[in-house]
Amino acid sequence: MSATETAIASAEAHSAHNYHPLPVVVASAEGAWMTDVEGRRYLDLLAGYSALNFGHGNRRLLDAARAQLERVTLTSRAFHHDRFADFCTELAELCGMEMVLPMNTGAEAVETAVKTARKWGYRVKGVPDGMAKVIVASDNFHGRTTTIISFSTDPEARADYGPYTPGFEIVPYGDLTAMREAMTENTVAVLIEPIQGEAGVLVPPAGYLAGVRELTRERNVLFVADEIQSGLGRTGRTFALEHEGVVPDMYVLGKALGGGVVPVSAVVSSAEILGVFRPGEHGSTFGGNPLACAVALEVIAMLRTGEYQERAAELGDHLHRELGLLAGGGAVETVRGRGLWAGVDIAPALGTGREISERLMAERVLVKDTHGSTIRIAPPLVISKEDLDWGLDRLRTVLSA
Structure with a gap:
């Protein structure tokens, strides 16, 4: 078995099944990107359900933690x-x-x-x-x-x-x-x-x-x-x-x-x-x-400083503008949210939210589903516009397929 398969099999055998995680095993992360045990990189568009607003491995936060640990x-x-x-x-x-x-x-x-x-x-x-x-x-x-x-x-x-x-x-x-x-x-x-x-x-x-x-x-x-x-x-x-x-x-x-x-x-x-x-x-x-x-x-x-709020507002406007272009085209029924936070209702004919999340994972983008055919998008506030657009392009690829 691969390293991913081994880790997942062990988790399934020895941990309670109170979650149904996507079949990816993360080994390291920085900013808006995570790397799995096989060395594959994924764009994180979930940010730990907003726990990672400032990104993975934020230097300021790690430095503060290290200093206090001593x-x-x-x-x-x-x-x-x-x-x-x-x-x-x-x-x-x-x-x-x-x-x-x-x-x-x-x-x-x-x-x-x-x-x-x-x-x-x-x-x-x-x-x-x-x-x-x-x-x-x-x-x-x-x-x-x-x-x-x-x-x-x-x-x-x-x-x-x-x-x-x-x-x-x-x-x-x-x-x-x-x-x-x-x-x-x-x-x-x-x-x-x-x-x-x-x-x-x-x-x-x-x-x-x-x-x-x-x-x-x-x-x-x-x-x-x-x-x-x-x-x-x-x-x-x-x-x-x-x-x-x-x-x-x-x-x-x-x-x-x-x-x-x-x-x-x-x-x-x-x-x-x-x-x-x-x-x-x-x-x-x-x-x-x-x-x-x-x-x-x-x-x-x-x-x-206000910079993170401002960034979320500016990139959020861009995110909702791009997602809005997908709505009404048959693949996306509704887009909701504010700032860098969106709920996207996918047309049920295209698959469940879980299935869409798995297809995005295959494109190296990580999101998570909720309630039927809805996926949530909530990237770290430190994500670059280029990386956000790359992730949105992958979403278009999945929806067009």
Whole structure:
């Protein structure tokens, strides 16, 4: 067997089959390119679901990690360390907020946001104990913990994991009227993605996010924005909510915050909201560790320049213009997205999203499917226009074949 076949066979035999990866085995990567164990190069148009916004092997991020590795990597939150205060201060400033509660994974941050909203509801809003409700949107994806899948509408994510956690109301994404009707005196938060990534890069109707902000203020409900995939430059702004001039009560961040080097996530909010926690009520051994803080501080510094947001906006305009030319020609039904992020609905007659992804892999381009015949395109923000065009040419080749 080849090196690729051997590695895949071993993985299939000894790892749980909770993923269905494309049959490529990556050995190294740099920028927007990955190289497999056979020496073949592939253009990465997925960027680790936005975790690799700054590309593979980014020198600034690796240098920050190396320097910290030589000093201290973990103290636990039992002690202070010399990177923690700067991380919290600078991330709060980037978000226009006051406080940060660091965790590790995106799902942990979402769980933290739910706990925060409930505790705020009981201690500040005065909701009766055990009665707090959180409104979420259908077709959401916020993670895979037991609580989070309890408010998923995806059968694959939800089935066979009951009994489910109560306390959530699901309304159609983009439907402000349904959200208003679902609100009661016991509603403590609205938790939504400004753009739904896993659902196929769904952008809500114009004015929807601003409407959610107005409604939540009117009803004394927290607006919790899951910007784990959409935030930190992906859409051409630091946060996707900025496209409608909206500031939430709470940001949920992850993925790109760790630069593709280490898992880093955080909930960022006001002192009033995050101030509901007292010592011992919530925590994480690795959350806010020195290595994570060092890498995240470099990510924040890179975002402060605005160059990555500007690049995502400019290349994003080009990406959507080129993809738009494919729409309506029989091969592509719909293109959605914002910035360097697109969901492309392929005509079902041409194949499933998985089949299109495999054909692109044969052309040395890596994307990933979601829901039927949809593929997602989300290259690292550092990709060159020439490489992006090369990848789009390969997509045209696959669709014309």
